Amino acid sequence: MDFWFFLIQALNGVQYGLLLFLVASGLTLIFGIMGIINLAHGAFYMLGAYLAYWLAGVTGSLTAAVLLSLPLAGAIGYGIEALLVRTLYRRDHLDQVLLTYGLILIFNEATRMTWGADVHGVAVPAALNWSIKLTDTLSYPVYRLMLSAVCAVLAVGMYLVITRTRFGMWVRAGASNRDMVAALGINVKLLFGVVFAIGAALAGLAGAISTPITSVAPGMGDSVLILCFVVVVIGGVGSIKGAFLGAMLIGLADTFGKVFVPDFASFTVYGVMAAVLLWKPRGLFS
Amino acid sequence: MEDVKGISRRAVLQAGAVAAVGAGGFVPTRFAIGNTAKVKVGFLLPYSGTYAGLGEAITNGFKLALEERGGKLGGRDIQFIAVDDESNPAKGPENTNKLVTGENVDFVVGPVHSGVAMGMVKVVRETGTITVIANAGAGAATGPLCAPNIFRTSFTNWQTAYPMAKVAMERGMKNVVTMSWKYAAGEEAVAGFEQGFTKAGGKIAKQILVPFPQEEFQANLTEIAALKPDGVFVFFAGSGALKFVKDYAAAGLKSIPLMGPGFLTDGVLKEQGAAAEGLLTTLHYADALDTSENKAFRGAYRKAFSKDADVYAVQGYDAGQLLFQGMGAVKGDTGAKADLIAAMEKAVINSPRGSFTLSKAHNPVQDIYLRQVKGGQEVVLGVAEKALADPATGCKMG
Numbered sequence: 252m253d254f255w256f257f258l259i260q261a262l263n264g265v266q267y268g269l270l271l272f273l274v275a276s277g278l279t280l281i282f283g284i285m286g287i288i289n290l291a292h293g294a295f296y297m298l299g300a301y302l303a304y305w306l307a308g309v310t311g312s313l314t315a316a317v318l319l320s321l322p323l324a325g326a327i328g329y330g331i332e333a334l335l336v337r338t339l340y341r342r343d344h345l346d347q348v349l350l351t352y353g354l355i356l357i358f359n360e361a362t363r364m365t366w367g368a369d370v371h372g373v374a375v376p377a378a379l380n381w382s383i384k385l386t387d388t389l390s391y392p393v394y395r396l397m398l399s400a401v402c403a404v405l406a407v408g409m410y411l412v413i414t415r416t417r418f419g420m421w422v423r424a425g426a427s428n429r430d431m432v433a434a435l436g437i438n439v440k441l442l443f444g445v446v447f448a449i450g451a452a453l454a455g456l457a458g459a460i461s462t463p464i465t466s467v468a469p470g471m472g473d474s475v476l477i478l479c480f481v482v483v484v485i486g487g488v489g490s491i492k493g494a495f496l497g498a499m500l501i502g503l504a505d506t507f508g509k510v511f512v513p514d515f516a517s518f519t520v521y522g523v524m525a526a527v528l529l530w531k532p533r534g535l536f537s
Numbered sequence: 538m539e540d541v542k543g544i545s546r547r548a549v550l551q552a553g554a555v556a557a558v559g560a561g562g563f564v565p566t567r568f569a570i571g572n573t574a575k576v577k578v579g580f581l582l583p584y585s586g587t588y589a590g591l592g593e594a595i596t597n598g599f600k601l602a603l604e605e606r607g608g609k610l611g612g613r614d615i616q617f618i619a620v621d622d623e624s625n626p627a628k629g630p631e632n633t634n635k636l637v638t639g640e641n642v643d644f645v646v647g648p649v650h651s652g653v654a655m656g657m658v659k660v661v662r663e664t665g666t667i668t669v670i671a672n673a674g675a676g677a678a679t680g681p682l683c684a685p686n687i688f689r690t691s692f693t694n695w696q697t698a699y700p701m702a703k704v705a706m707e708r709g710m711k712n713v714v715t716m717s718w719k720y721a722a723g724e725e726a727v728a729g730f731e732q733g734f735t736k737a738g739g740k741i742a743k744q745i746l747v748p749f750p751q752e753e754f755q756a757n758l759t760e761i762a763a764l765k766p767d768g769v770f771v772f773f774a775g776s777g778a779l780k781f782v783k784d785y786a787a788a789g790l791k792s793i794p795l796m797g798p799g800f801l802t803d804g805v806l807k808e809q810g811a812a813a814e815g816l817l818t819t820l821h822y823a824d825a826l827d828t829s830e831n832k833a834f835r836g837a838y839r840k841a842f843s844k845d846a847d848v849y850a851v852q853g854y855d856a857g858q859l860l861f862q863g864m865g866a867v868k869g870d871t872g873a874k875a876d877l878i879a880a881m882e883k884a885v886i887n888s889p890r891g892s893f894t895l896s897k898a899h900n901p902v903q904d905i906y907l908r909q910v911k912g913g914q915e916v917v918l919g920v921a922e923k924a925l926a927d928p929a930t931g932c933k934m935g
Contacts, residue, residue: 256759256763259759260756260759263755263756263759264756266755267753267755359586360585363585363586363589367590368586368587368588368589368590369590369804370587370775370776370779370804370805370808371779371808372779372780372783372805372808372809372810374810375787380787382787382788382789384789388762388763388765389759389762389763390762390788390789391788392787392788392789394787395755395787463783464780464783464784464787465752465780466752466776466777466779466780466783466805466808467776468587468775468776469586469587470586470587471776474750474751505753505756506755506756507756509747509756509757510756510757510759510760513745513746513747516719516746516747516748517719517748
């Protein structure tokens with residue numbers, strides 16, 4: 252009994268961590284590699300959720316909705332990069348904070364105007380709407396397991412793309428010396444636009460696939476954003492591996508914190524962050 | 538001498554007649570100066586953010602109540618001044634000041650958020666502006682911080698939760714887990730339930746408080762499953778309520794009865810779908826109340842705003858009724874504050890929720906209904922507690 256309880260809580264923590272990683276990985280790409288402080292990252296998470304909610308209503312299928320909202324969020328991300336963010340690469344971080352904070356306000360208000368202030372929910376697809384019975388009282392929803400699997404696959408895929416492919420090499424090189432990479436004949440503008448779009452799409456995907464287990468409401472991205480920054484800072488800015496470990500750490504700390512030290516549940520996540528930064532001020536991998 | 542005296546007497550009479558006629562068209566007896574000025578009603582409500590819909594419903598309900606009664610307060614025209622409180626407690630005092638000292642309003646109606654209410658109460662206690670709380674259920678506003686000029690037409694958090702204890706007992710629950718966000722409204726509601734439940738001999742297996750506004754409940758649901766209680770009492774509202782109810786069902790906990798104050802389903806019932814089936818809630822109102830007042834109100838509201846009324850619209854509507862009765866009694870003379878307050882204290886509000894009066898602490902003494910979700914509909918099972926008054930612990934008034 253105690254063993255199962257512990258195991259399922261660990262599973263809860265890992266699952267939460269994987270979801271956090273999916274959102275945070277896009278942030279670490281944009282923030283860590285491109286050097287843009289993107290406070291609007293949570294807004295893309297919200298956008299993905301709203302697109303999935305809207306498209307699920309139109310198409311009648313959550314799978315179709317998620318697959319459609321992914322390129323849509325990416326395209327919107329690309330548009331924002333081309334129109335606004337592009338001018339800020341060589342500017343101060345403060346300017347970036349100002350612009351992307353403004354984007355949060357605009358996104359929140361725009362979603363409210365488009366979809367209203369009401370709270371929405373998306374039903375779990377019928378095929379995944381069941382639970383695996385682990386003990387006589389404890390069971391685990393299959394949708395959450397599926398969600399974890401998708402996140403895990405994406406985590407591995409992203410790691411491989413960034414570290415093992417030519418595209419990943421360009422991105423890393425472009426970040427450390429933009430002029431040199433441009434001189435080599437690579438279209439850095441396009442490259443950075445694409446990276447920003449991928450980051451937005453990842454956040455959007457996280458928002459979209461979590462709609463059945465979250466509630467779709469204006470401003471839903473704001474609290475996620477804070478956790479994502481915690482994850483990125485713990486992991487080491489710009490490191491995909493770090494973001495993954497950081498997300499796991501936060502997911503587990505939050506889950507076990509809630510269960511074993513509920514009075515400090517609001518602080519466990521920040522306690523872990525403080526401890527890690529005392530030990531490694533620049534994050535786990537940097 | 539005689540003449541002079543006569544003239545002067547006549548002059549006095551004439552002057553008196555002129556004054557009476559001058560005021561007469563409007564406010565016959567009490568009023569002499571300022572009678573053409575409009576009554577200023579200030580709304581301190583959320584018009585943006587998550588609670589925007591609630592602010593809108595309260596505003597609509599308030600205006601509907603007055604439109605149905607000729608569109609005037611004590612015979613005077615009304616000017617509405619709305620301030621968006623952004624549901625931001627930090628800006629509560631500042632936003633209240635905008636209305637009270639900036640606009641010099643006669644009345645304040647608001648807010649939704651308990652935190653904002655605490656800031657608002659601080660200000661209006663000092664200025665003495667007559668204030669009607671049309672939602673925020675914070676006990677302190679009409680408890681330790683109660684004041685003659687502060688009224689409420691909504692509920693206290695305690696009021697919406699306490700009656701459920703009796704229901705749980707009657708249904709044979711002996712061991713219950715309670716859960717809520719760790720913030721004032723949730724803690725007050727949970728405390729209300731626990732007070733009633735333990736007094737009746739029940740046992741609280743565990744009280745779970747989660748950080749507000751987090752919505753990741755999975756770890757706590759696993760805990761509840763492991764504890765195997767007879768029932769679970771929760772306070773959640775809005776997106777948290779939607780998420781909790783869905784997660785509860787997904788975690789396979791539907792065999793354990795879930796109950797809470799009515800905010801658990803109000804406004805999100807449709808989105809909760811099958812997950813909400815069987816939920817037991819207590820509240821001072823239900824959309825489906827089968828009374829002629831409620832039907833007339835809902836019909837009029839739908840006609841005026843092409844939207845269905847909800848509990849928030851009712852609270853706004855009753856705030857309008859309360860001010861109408863008070864101002865009627867003093868014939869629009871806002872200067873007669875003591876009489877105005879006395880009239881509001883004595884008001885009987887013919888509410889869509891059923892008629893109610895106010896307690897000494899200025900809270901509604903109202904019936905709390907027991908409701909259950911059946912076939913996707915909120916069904917009224919009956920009255921959980923008749924004419925329930927908040928204990929208003931700490932209020933020295935009355």
